Amino acid sequence: MVTFDQDGFFAVFPWNPQRGWGGTEQHEQGLESIAACNFTIGGFIQTEDLPACEATGMSALYYDPVFCHRAQPAWNSLSQAEIDEVIRGWMANGGDSPSVYGFYIYDEPGATAFPGLARAVDAVRRLAPNKLAYINLFPNYATMGGEDSQLQTETYEEHLERFVQEVRPQVLSWDNYMPQYSDDGRDVAQMTLYYTNLVQMRAVAQRHGLPYWQTVSPSRIFPRSAVPTPANLAFQAWTSLAAGCSSVAWYCYYDHGMRFSPVDDQERRNLTWYWLAEVNRQLALVGPLLKAMRSTGLYFTTTNLTEPVPAPPEPLASAVSAEQPLMLGTFKDADGACCCVVVNLDLDRTAKVTLAFPRPVQELSLTGAGWMERDEKEPLCLAPGQGGVLRVAESC
């Protein structure tokens, strides 16, 4: 079991309530299946799921289907004392279990919900130390401007800033499904929103010293969007890693009418399950290593986007090049070593990345064998959406 503030743990979780938002569903592909798919957190669970969590060794986020009333509970209508009672009740009802990583608080709040959420986060901090008050935010393509909008702020930046200042969260979590909506990046304007959301969230989170968690999709999110593929699953995971995210969540594990989810509407694993298991394996391997480092830069070698994104500075720009567009995430570890996560952003074609660093470069084995020496003359080949981690200097 792990706690929210534990080092060396990277949260990978299915963005699903194990028993549905109403709390009464049963899944044949339950927590054991989730553990087998290499998730590190079991999603949103109820008290009765705690024994299964313990059996699988997975932590989970506690969800109260009665109070949370289908994902968006009315925190604003409760006083601090009443909210404290809710959290105390959760703790008494299994929420104090070591298997409980945190508590599900809210999904996609508008800014008018912030005061109640602030009280809920405060209560979790005081009454459930080391546990997370989990709130997930809208993406940057939510409607904005006025109280009738989703964000209820004039801009996305204002939404994020106000959320941080007013709610004082422990993490910034958001969802973005533009890789699917954009039909695997063929709609450039939509795909740009995926990248800019990462950039925006990273900037706000780093400014406030907060971890940031991205929720992406292993499903066909709506009937005309792209289906999950080995390439777009890898892409979503690796772009999250390169940006310095501390968690990746997948919406969703179960079908929920979306089709092509890892578990189908007949409670059977489908091919997405198997490809996702491999991507999750890589996340669980690489995530803790990067989480222990400081994300120092996030760059894009492509200019074929509808909004500007940061281009790599020299000498990095000259040291990493490819015909395909790349994302470059730079990191610095506690000993001062510099690493670079390179992601092939092309979802169609393999990238041959030419490396021209002034010093020898090591590559992280994706099978747990640690850092491997690289032949400088060999290009780094990355399948569509795939990433790799390079240690480019002992100190920088």
Place this chain on the structure above:
Amino acid sequence: MASILDNLDLFPILPWDPQHGWDGTTERRHGLGSIAACGFTLAGFVQARDLATCERLGLGAIYLDDDNPRVRAAQWNAMDDAAIDATVRRWVESTGDSPAVYGYYLGDEPGAHDFPGLARAVQAVQRHAPGKLAYINLFPDYATIGTRQLAKDLSQLQTDSYSEYLERYVREVRPQFISWDNYMVQYSQDMRDLEPATSYYRNLLDVRQVALQHGIPFWQIVSSNQIRPTTTIPSPANLLLQAYTTLAAGGRSVGWYTYYARGYSYAPIDEDDQRSATWYYLSEVNRQIKELGPVMNRLTSREVRFSHGGSVPGLPALPGEVVLDAECAEPLMVGAFADSQGGDYAMVVNTSLERSARIRLRLAPGRSVSARFCPAAGGFRAMEADEERWLTAGEGVLLRVR
């Protein structure tokens, strides 16, 4: 004596590697246990000391001479019948009655001059190990061709055409099956270079035609590494494509060259004797073939067609007997099959290595797709009339037609 090829529950998925190297001395950190974990059903070319492990892991195996692991297709011509008999008898004694033994390795990529010796070696295996396979792998269609004096030393096939090579091989060697290797998916840079891409499909269809004509199965060896420093690397898409196109053509085995690095980058087991990302991709592809294989073993390949004339020119186009047309933005390969009761099946493969394909098939009047095989959960699943079918890049699906 029934042939081992009649075991319909086993679909051979073979790592094309000598387990202990061609000198027989290499010991692997990732040995047979790793091969079984990667979803293979046959070990590669093993020696007698490996057979107990193969049995324990449920792997079949192709035996490679303990005393002379560098078995060459050319060696048999130089041996008289008695010497060939003695060699094969020694192999059979070495392997005892191990149920793991699937066959015996006789050689790789023979020229036509090697056929007489190989014919005698095949007969010896059939005499001394009835029911077991005499394993020989042939050249692809991009091997050098020619019989004229000038080309004598340069010609790999030693015939004037690839068709002649295949025909002579079957008539002269009388093999139990045809195996060949083709790495043009890699050489063509994921099928973007049209000429080598054409070779991949042409070779598959040529071998299929000769094999069906002579009533023997065919096995394809494809690549799971970066076959040359300038070629593309293994990806989920190109591994899927190689496996599913073999199945759609009616192939009875998929071999992967190579499992170990042996100088090739991006192999499943790398130069440092570690699993690479390819290992994980390949294990998933092998898992799918392993599920599908026993079903495919029970079907008879009837025809192969391509939508829009295929991804390369000159391929047989739809309409076919069962599938008349396909509404799909990406090129498709459609293999038609029948079961022993006359039931119809179609294996449809998205031959784009770049894009997912949404497919809508137009079938012969009165026909409809009743079920699709789920390699994830195993077994057929009934399909609704309006159910959408998507295939990711390189992926295939087996459909049962009502």
